[in-house]
Amino acid sequence: MSVAAAAAGPMAGPIAETPENVQLVESAKKKAAFKAVEDHFKSTYSYVGIGSGSTIKYGVEAIAEYIKKNPVEPGHNIYFVPTGFQSRKVIEGAGLIPIAFDSLPEDVMLDVAFDGADEVDDELNCIKGGGACLFQEKLVATRAKRFICIAGWCSIHRYSGFFH
Secondary structure (H helix, E strand, O other), X not given: OEEEEEOOOOOOOOOOOOHHHHHHXXXXXXXXXXXXXXXXXXXXXXXXXXXOOOOHHHHHHHHHHHHHHOOOOOOXXXXXXXXXXXXXXXXXXXXXXXXXXXXXXXXXXXXXXXEEXXXXXXXXXXXXXXXXXXXXXXXXXXXXXXXXXXEEHHHEXXXXXXXX
């Protein structure tokens, strides 16, 4: 598993929810998402998994910007497999083409899947499951050639188990 993380803050771990801290956390998520897409997305891909949660909106934003700078060849489409209703709406809002997981051709593997995590520890173990899309996220991740976990500094802990 590949993990993209941004170190855009003074420390890792839970922080107080002040407006300044919320802005720092969101900035870290966005930086991590743009770095993950820069390192792991190509306009030649055909199928891309898109997870759920607060980080993935930045991942989709980064993909849309990447495609503007690196256009898809004429006649080629990239289909994005959302793991929930919210991620489907984010995909559609970015002008990308969503496709339901159960509509994928049987022999197709996703080129890559992007998702966030509630926690990532020093050994890159990820804790997921704070939301309602966990089963669909697991289906998409296991169908992908590569799974990229986008995590900002507030999700990175020395040991797992802080999420509640």
